Amino acid sequence: MAPRLSLRLAPVILSLACALPVAAQQATDAIPPEMTTDLSAPITDPALRTAQEAKQAGRPVTARNWMISAAHPMAVQAGADVLRQGGTAADAMVAAQAMLGLVEPQSSGLGGGGFVLYFDAESGRLSSLDGRETAPRDATPRLFQTEGGEPMGFFQAVVGGLSVGVPGTPALMEGVHQRWGRLPWPDLLAPAISAADQGFEVSARLAAMVGFDQDRLILHPKTAGYFLPEGDPINAGDLLINTAYADTLRAFATGGAQAFYEGPLAEEISMAVANAIQPGLLTPWDMRNYTIKDRDPTCLPFQGYEVCGMGPPSSGGLTVAQILGTADAFRNGDLGASAIASDPALSVGTEQHLDDLTLLGNAARLAFADRGRYIADSDYVPVPEAGLIAPDYLSTRAAEASETQAIEAAHPGTPEFDHAIDWADHQGRALPSTTHMSIVDQYGNALSMTSSVENAFGSRVMAAGFLLNNQLTDFSFRSHIDGTPIANRVEPGKRPRSSMAPTIVLKDGKPVLVIGSPGGSRIIGYVAETIWRHLVEGHDIQQAIALPHAVNRFGTYDIETGPDAESLATQLQARGFETQIRGLNSGLHGIAITKQGLQGGADPRREGIAYGE
Known part of the structure; x- marks a missing residue:
């Protein structure tokens, strides 16, 4: 913390x-x-206090x-x-x-x-x-x-x-x-x-x-x-x-x-x-x-489920879908050396955990590159919503990813679209306080x-x-x-x-x-993760x-402060990532x-x- x-x-x-x-x-x-502040809030109701105690105990x-x-x-x-x-x-x-x-x-x-x-x-x-x-x-x-x-x-x-x-x-x-x-x-x-x-x-x-x-x-x-x-x-x-x-x-x-x-x-x-x-x-x-x-929800098939979120003017639904879809396309294609893990005991620092973080971090960088160029209020600018999460496009983005090494650069892709696309990349700040x-x-x-x-x-x-x-x-x-x-x-x-x-x-x-979660543009990483x-x-x-x-957006891997943070940062640095250890104040x-x-x-x-x- x-x-x-x-x-x-x-x-x-x-x-x-x-x-x-x-x-x-x-x-x-x-x-x-x-x-990040004191985490307690006054509770008088006994049932709600029990719920608070369960959270504090991790249940x-x-x-x-x-x-x-x-x-x-x-x-x-x-x-x-x-x-x-x-x-x-x-x-x-x-x-x-x-x-x-x-x-x-x-x-x-x-x-x-x-x-x-x-x-x-x-x-x-x-x-x-x-x-x-x-x-x-x-x-x-x-x-x-x-x-x-x-x-x-x-x-x-x-x-x-x-x-x-x-x-x-x-x-x-x-x-x-x-x-x-x-x-x-x-x-x-x-x-x-x-x-x-x-x-x-x-x-x-x-x-x-x-x-x-x-x-x-x-x-x-x-x-x-x-x-x-x-x-x-x-x-x-x-x-x-x-x-x-x-x-x-x-x-x-x-x-x-x-x-x-x-x-x-x-x-x-x-x-x-x-x-x-x-x-x-x-x-x-x-x-x-x-x-x-x-609005029409943005939905993507993932591991036998359907992950549905908010479309433009939110970038949340499309970018979460792109991260998960790119990772899925990578692991289910011929690109990945390891299959999708299904292990609740997966611990920090294991090879599988590092592979997961590497893949998700690279997928997130690619998704954020698309987000910066294409996503805005679709009532004002055409947004290639279907193209950004089309299976063929996600496969092309997966081909740019890796589960063993940080990619050198992430550039916007060229999703299929029925309009001409000629946008410059977004330049601005987002520090939202949200619930x-x-x-x-x-x-x-x-x-x-x-x-x-x-x-x-x-x-x-x-x-x-x-x-x-x-x-x-x-x-x-x-x-x-x-x-x-x-x-x-x-x-x-x-x-x-x-x-x-x-x-x-x-x-x-x-x-x-x-x-869902608050947390600025890191919301996307928190939810996908x-x-x-x-x-x-x-x-x-x-x-x-x-x-x-542990979330990546623009190249630097943000790692939450904690007992394993230094070790994890060192391991991700060995895979080519820049890292920053910091408080990550989500509200999931x-x-x-x-x-x-x-x-x-x-x-x-x-x-x-x-x-x-």
Whole structure:
């Protein structure tokens, strides 16, 4: 586990981030989306405490009827109460997400956006809904460039109103409930309203993050007044009351999403953006015209399963599929010396383990090269979705991989496509602060939702009791390279590319695994790695989540701090990889659906739990 970061480092990190060139992806990605902190959160319910103890002991939580795994115990409690009353996974998500916006505001909330995969047991259909934020009508491709045409520093762009996109989470919550909910909408928001009115106990994680970020939080008066009362950061154990958030949820409960996107709330959000230290472009017109979108899930056959994720504007589903598909094509073709392993005792440093890491690391580099060139909002630019995961194309990418040595370079491939492709590679930064929840209800429905405000505490601008996102900084800061346009450049109404990867794995048309994680662009590696560990190596869901991470994106292998880290780094260096040992602060929350029942896992790196009955 990574050591805690000192508050004295905050100005240093800020100045370094602003000075770094945009092209230096490895350097900028070294800034963690969220710091590693004390992992405990206050729990009063004995059953939930038992679930927390199971996580701490490395055991999955088991249940027969339903289960929820989410990033904070109060959100799990809210969702569990709904499931116990006969609510669906859709109902439980609404209650849990409303609570997360209160108790985990640094990660997600009404001012952010997200993606949902939903399996409807009655129809057997898997759906995906896009609640990603959109760029304002007045945004241009030069939004994050200086007068001289150079990209801004990251935090220079983030803090203030310029980075705020139209929030999508409220419309997404309502859209999911309208399609698959059973319980009354106002009832689902009541627990969060009560907690906001009466106050909740600040967790050690939230307090530490406020302390670390206070130099930026203090720049907006409402934000400072809430997180830094009387000028000092809130402390763990403090009772934090948010009547403004309760009032917003009351309006949301009675008027639905329309009450958020039109009228006083929309005006307040727009004014907060316009009056921030760096004024933004979001207007009431932009708010009124926001809609969520039904998208086709991205699905790939893998080892007798079907791994399904979110398509563009997320890069998560396609890139996870490419990593697993390339490794599968390599091992099942004539390229690999070893077969796919299926050994839950596979230990760090064995030859098979190193072969797996080498293959997955090379496959990830190839997939990230394609991601950087081709994936963006498919409503604005043509994306070769089918071509990127076509069997023949994955075989050609597998031919460039190796399970014994790091490949020298990874370049974008040429997937089959019915449009001309001439894009430059993305140049930008992504340090998102995100959350994930997985839910299975008593009816057999399954939900995987990842939501975010982007950087920790988003834009640091607060309105109506919640923080506004800085999701527009997920766009490329450059619009062109040598005259060639970048697919993920800023455009009016466009949705920035995301790394969020909510995933549902199917077997014979039914869910067997629900998984996802926060963690910036490392989300993709965390999810692919966990699926591999569970389905290929045979680890139970808690083990698969808790084992030390090793992920590759752009060439350097990130190895999670731990007792085996130095040895593993040395072995991977001998195979040609550059390595970096560091804290890898994922937030995986997953549920495995087995013949024996439900098994839930929650990431020991954060304060969430899994619980079911």
